[in-house]
Amino acid sequence: MEWGGGRCHGAAVGETNGGGGLLERSEQLAELRQAHETVRSGRGGVLVLLGGEAGGGKTALVRRFRAECRTSRPVLQGACDPLYTPRPLGPFLEMAQDAGGAIGELIERGAKSYELATAIIRDVRERPGLVLVLEDLHWADEATLDVLSLLGRRIGALPALVIATYRSDEVGRGHPLRRLLGELRGAGTRRLSVGPLSAGAVCELARSHGRDGTALHRATGGNPFFVTEVLAGDDGEVPLTVRDAVLARAARLGPEAAAVLDAVSVTPPYAELRLIEDATGLDEALRAGMLESVPGGVAFRHELARITVEESLAPHRRLELHRGVLRVLLGEPEKADPSRVAHHADAAGDDEVVLAWAPRAAERAAGSGAHREAAAQYARALRYATGLDPAARAGLLERRSYEC
Ligand SMILES: Nc1ncnc2c1ncn2[C@@H]1O[C@H](COP(=O)(O)OP(=O)(O)O)[C@@H](O)[C@H]1O
Ligand SMILES: [Mg+2]
Structure with a gap:
């Protein structure tokens, strides 16, 4: 991320x-x-690839546009998970929860990327004018990128608008999205x-808070997330970093709300x-605008805030929180998503659960064509496999090398 400098120029922003x-x-x-x-x-059809730095305003722009479209045509949206090993096809699963129908079932039974793309194409043709939003592609699993590639190559012949967002500062050389961005250069593709x-x-934003915008612009480089976060804190100081x-x-919240932030982080x-575990402070955290309600639960308003709070947790507290989450997930194992269980088991240092669930997550990922994620799940299991007998270890090694 780059933070630059600048000065206020009176009221020249009326048209902004x-x-x-x-x-x-x-x-x-x-x-x-x-x-x-x-x-x-x-x-x-048109595929819009919308890039920008973290906190740069991609989601806010899409939200604003969605609000306009909602009255005329349905908009389906799904986001990639900020997990080290994301759920295969996560954004399409999310869309399917909104849309219902065959797509969700296809994913659940491990459909391949091309089968899913075919089903989406069929669906899109039946509902011309559909808008699909795929958020945060820099975190996408391999299968999601495959589906987007298949849709992107046919976009000119599809009656749909696909908007895909990504952090342009995170797709350096070697990033899987980089290649796809290079491939998607056809007539129906636009970059924004x-x-x-x-x-x-x-300055305009700062003025409405009775603050001086020049120093704020200098400190934040104009990053909208950073600016809005400082103004929401509103204690007169200009912090040096996000x-x-x-x-x-977060420090302005009471202990119960702070505990909820920790848990959600x-x-x-x-x-x-x-x-x-203890939601006593949830209302306060929501009122303060640090968390927001989302379908199915609550989330940080922004991933930058989530990761900051998570990184500020003392190691023993983090461990305790992951253990708590794991207990709840394993209370209903039939409903649990294997990649999520493997993630929390890993963070909780629970070798038995990692060894049981990471291979399961790997199989599911491989079934969908998310081979990179499958290999990462086998690698995760192998980190906990020192106590396994040589045959079991060799089995994991072999399956991992098959996915690499
Ligand atoms: N153009 C803008 N003007 C004012 N505020 C903005 C603008 N763009 C984004 N914001 C605010 O900045 C914050 C971060 O924006 P967001 O869209 O979530 O960033 P991104 O999705 O790029 O990470 C949000 O709280 C949003 O309301
Ligand atoms: Mg966003």
Whole structure:
């Protein structure tokens, strides 16, 4: 992430708020509207690849656009998980929960990427004008990228608008998304980005909080998340880093709300309420705007805040929280997602559970074509396999090398 500098220039920002609460996004909104119009008028599908740094305003832009579309056409949305080893096809599973129908069942029974892409294409043709939003592709599993590649290559002939967001500062050389971005250059593909806010826009935001925007713009480089976090903290200080801003804001909460933040911080992308052992402080955390309600539970308003709180946890506290989550998940093993159980078991240092569930997660990932994630799950199991007999270890090694 880059944080630059700048100065306020009086009130020269009157025209910046062309995006209904969003500053300096009218151009991007106009592009999205135009792409949507292309699709609606039957001139072919469009894939919009929306890049920007973490906290740069990708989600806010898409939300704003979705709010406009909702009245005319259905919008389906799914996000990739910020887990070290993400759930295979996670964003499509999320979409299926909204849309119902055959797609969810296909994923559950381990359909391959091309089968899923075929089903989506069929669905899209039956419902022209559909908008699909795939968020945070920099975290995508291999199978999700395969599906997007298949859709992207046919987008010109599909009556759909697909918007895919990603952190442009996280897809360096060797990142799996990099290759896909290189491949998707056809006529139906458009690139869009959200940049930092100007000094004028930061001043406009700061003014409504009675704050001086020049110092704020200098400290934040115009990153919207950083700016809004500092202003929400509103204690007159300008923190030096995003981390300081988030922690200063969290420090204003009472102990019960802080405990809820801790609990939610270890369960990305969101926590079902049953995973929060003591929810006494939940209302306060929601009121303070650090958490928000999402379908199925509660989540941090932003992944940058979640990761800051998680990283601030003392090791024993983190361990205790993961153990708690694991206990709840294993209370209903038939409902549990294997990659999630393996994640929490790993973080809780529970070798028995890792050895039982990581291979299960690996098999499921391999079944969907997420071979990179399958290999990572076998590698996870192998880290806990010192006590296994040589034949069992060799079995894991062999399956891992098969997936690599
Ligand atoms: N153009 C903008 N003007 C004002 N605030 C913004 C703008 N873009 C984003 N924000 C605010 O900044 C925060 C982070 O934005 P978000 O869209 O979640 O970032 P990203 O998805 O790129 O990580 C949100 O609280 C959002 O309301
Ligand atoms: Mg986002």
